[in-house]
Amino acid sequence: MSTTPTDTTPTDTMSDEPRGTAALLVNARGQYLLHLRDANKPHIYDPGTWSIPGGDREGEESSQQAVERELREETGLFVPLEPLTVVDAHGPGGGRSRIRVFLGSWDGDADALPCPEGIMFRWFDAATTAWLTMCPWTSEVIALHQANAPAAGPAPTPAAVPAPRPVTPPETAGGSPVRLNVLGVHLYLQREDGRILLGLRHPDALFAPRTWHFLAGHCEQESVLACLIREAREEAGLTIAPEDLDLVHTVHVLHAAGGRPRLQLVFRARAWTGSPELREPDKCLEWDWFDPERLPEPVVPYARTAIEGIGRGRAYSETGWA
Incomplete structure (x- = not known):
C-alpha cells in the first residue's frame, strides 16, 4: 500500500474520520524512522521526500486498524500505536487529504x-x-512531537504484541550481539x-540492480510457503498450491564481514497456473526462461550458487563465510 493517500479526495464521504493514516516511530535516542518516497511514480503525494509509513483506510477499517495494517505491509512491524494528531496533506493537482497520525516506539x-x-x-x-527534503506534513508532525516530548518517544507498552521482525539483535552473556538471520x-x-x-531486476533496485534473479521475497509475519505463494501472485501473476512446493536448496549467505547473515530458501514448484506477467514493473523489467547450464549475465551470485547446487543434487551451500 502507499505511504500516504494516493487520490485527491478531500475527505472520506462515509465518515468525518480522516481517510489517511500514518505512523511516527521513535527510538530510545529520540530519532525518527523516515521513509524516502519514490520520485518517479505518477500520482504520488510528496514525491522524492522523506516521510513516514502509512496509507488509506480500506473498506470498513478504523484508522487504528488501517495504520497497523499499513505498517505491517510496509515494514513487517507489529508496534503498539497511540493517536497523536491529524494533519492536512496536499497532493498532485492540488488535491487535499487529512491524515490521522499515530505514535509508536521501536x-x-x-x-x-x-x-x-x-x-x-x-x-x-x-x-x-x-x-x-522533507514531506511538509511530516515536518509538521515531528515539530509537534518535539514540542511535547523532546527527549524521547513513548514508553514501550508492557503488554506488547509478539516481537516484530526484524528486531534488535539480543546480546549474549558476554555482551556480543547475536546476528539474527534474514529469511529469503x-x-x-x-x-x-x-x-x-x-x-x-529494475535499475533502481537497492539490491542487485540490472541483475537476473529468482522470483523472491523476504519472509515476514507469515509462513515460508505463504510468503512464496504471495510473492508469486503479486510479482508474476502465478498461482501455486502449497502442496506443489518442495525445498530443493538452501544457501547461507554473508554479503560482508560483520553484516547480517541471510538464509536463502529455494523451492521448486511441481505445478502452477498462469504465465509470468510483469505485475511490478518498478521492481522487475522482464521475465524470461533460461537453460540452467547457460545462464544470462549478470546473475545474483548466490542464485547462481543455488542453481548449480540443484543441478548437482546438493541441498545446501554457503557463500561469503570464508
Whole structure:
C-alpha cells in the first residue's frame, strides 16, 4: 500500500474520520524512522521526500486498524500505536487529504527493514531533518512531537504484541550481539524443456540492480510457503498450491564481514497456473526462461550458487563465510 493517500479526495464521504493514516516511530535516542518516497511514480503525494509509513483506510477499517495494517505491509512491524494528531496533506493537482497520525516506539535496525515501496528507511534526529527534503506534513508532525516530548518517544507498552521482525539483535552473556538471520524465499520454476524462470531486476533496485534473479521475497509475519505463494501472485501473476512446493536448496549467505547473515530458501514448484506477467514493473523489467547450464549475465551470485547446487543434487551451500 502507499505511504500516504494516493487520490485527491478531500475527505472520506462515509465518515468525518480522516481517510489517511500514518505512523511516527521513535527510538530510545529520540530519532525518527523516515521513509524516502519514490520520485518517479505518477500520482504520488510528496514525491522524492522523506516521510513516514502509512496509507488509506480500506473498506470498513478504523484508522487504528488501517495504520497497523499499513505498517505491517510496509515494514513487517507489529508496534503498539497511540493517536497523536491529524494533519492536512496536499497532493498532485492540488488535491487535499487529512491524515490521522499515530505514535509508536521501536528500537530496531532501519537498514534491515523490507522496503516494498519507496526507496529506503533511515533513522534521523529532529535537527537533521532540517537538512533533508522533507514531506511538509511530516515536518509538521515531528515539530509537534518535539514540542511535547523532546527527549524521547513513548514508553514501550508492557503488554506488547509478539516481537516484530526484524528486531534488535539480543546480546549474549558476554555482551556480543547475536546476528539474527534474514529469511529469503525463492522460486525455482522449471518448464518441461528444462529452462528456469529468472527476472531482470529494475535499475533502481537497492539490491542487485540490472541483475537476473529468482522470483523472491523476504519472509515476514507469515509462513515460508505463504510468503512464496504471495510473492508469486503479486510479482508474476502465478498461482501455486502449497502442496506443489518442495525445498530443493538452501544457501547461507554473508554479503560482508560483520553484516547480517541471510538464509536463502529455494523451492521448486511441481505445478502452477498462469504465465509470468510483469505485475511490478518498478521492481522487475522482464521475465524470461533460461537453460540452467547457460545462464544470462549478470546473475545474483548466490542464485547462481543455488542453481548449480540443484543441478548437482546438493541441498545446501554457503557463500561469503570464508
